[in-house]
Amino acid sequence: MSDEVEPGYVRVRLDLAYDGKDFSGWAKQAGGQRTVQAEIEDALRTVTRSPEPYELTVAGRTDAGVHARRQVAHVDLPEEIWAEHREKLRKRLAGRLPKDVRVWSVAEAPEGFNARFSAIWRRYAYRVTDHPAGVDPLLRGHVLWHDWPLDVAAMNEAARPLLGEHDFAAYCKKREGATTIRTLQELSLVRDAEGIITATVRADAFCHNMVRSLIGALLFVGDGHRPPEWPGKVLAAGVRDSAVHVVRPHGLTLEEVGYPADEGLRARNKEARNKRTLGAASGAGCC
Template sequence: MSEVAAPGFVRVRLDLSYDGGEFHGWAKQAGGQRTVQGEIEDALRTVTRSGETTYELTVAGRTDAGVHARGQVAHVDLPEELWGLHQEKLLKRLAGRLPKDVRVWALTEAPEGFNARFAALWRRYIYRVGDRPGGVDPLLRSHVLWHDWELDVDVMDAAAKSLVGEHDFAAYAKKREGASTVREIFDFGVRRTADGVVEIEVRADAFCHNQVRSMVGALLFVGDGHRGVEWPRKVLDARVRDSAVHVVRPHGLTLEEVAYPAAGQLAERQRQARRVRGQVH
């Protein structure tokens, strides 16, 4: 994964969103399962008439199967000639070629030092839960989890606040060989919207696999009274998976936003992130 585009190529930023319900996650997989990356790369190859050549996307957050995105960011390195030939019509052509559950909203030439994954300052997710006895609004059923116990939002918010800061989140992560589980959470809070939906919002430099959905599972146990407000922090400090922490279903989770530093700070941010993730090139 290069820090900069190769000579003769242009790095292009894509801002996009998708409904994850019918996707097997972001990343391409062996076996032909439908993925967001696969759909966009196929569409890009078609509208640029690139034949058998696939230009591979790098994404800010590799969402799991069933997880949605409203503010996802990716980049792709395209030959200068191809970008010059197609850039003015590329966005509209992609809209005509892509399936309706994924949209690319903007295609822009990225500034020097930009990398969708490593230059990101933070990612912000919201998990939405409904706790009405009658269930979830049918129009929201694909984006809101129904929890059949009434939730105490204030207690959940206090428990969420106890996880803010830089910690080893091994207790809330699906361990990957050679990958660090240390992350920094900047904000973590719980609120109830005017229509009664409980929103669990978290912003961090990055997230481990299944981390957000595991933390939400712990907060739901606190909110419905099965565990005390101090329990999520005790689980964190133990640094081992607790069988009582459930990974909640993916459809309530949406990647809302990814933030980047000013153009002049992109390269340094990318170097910092690569060092932390152990991927210095």
């Protein structure tokens, strides 16, 4: 997964969106399950009439059932393929892709761009309602129903100690050889006029199940089952607490991915590949 493009190829950035309901996550799987990556790669190969597949690199691999509004990926295409299709590639993909996946923009990436390692933050939103009647039927695929009244102020109080750089092992599904050190830049909750609570979660990167575990802990505070200091104590303990539930995926949406100015891409790529330790920045991951 190089930052350098092979001679004869052009790196192309794709900004895309998808409804995760009927996908087994972003990444291709050996069992042939339906995934976002496979759908886009198949469509790309079809519209460019290419005998060979082109593999996408994504900013953040989303789990089964998780949505994305502004996901980012890149693909390296042969120069002749890019020259032939660049003006019409977006429209051709729109005609070939299923309706639960859209590619909003297709453009030549700046030098040094890597969709995964160049990113400096990923922003997710988790939406939940505690309305006694449940979720608006038109929103049921994107909003979780919590059947206890939620205190948003208490949830925000509980969120504050989680901000900053920490080892989030207590909120991550451990993966062999992967660090769980992350920098949580924002974790805040707001209730709108319709009673939907949106939690905004932004970090340099996320480890597996991190967002949904954090939300699960905050919901336990919001409904009064745990005091506001409890999520911070779980974080400090550094081990999974059986009371922390990974909430259902359909309430989670990847909203946006942030990148540095073009001149900062190479430095960010190098920083993101470094093994993290507390007190040292960076890296890349998925949620």
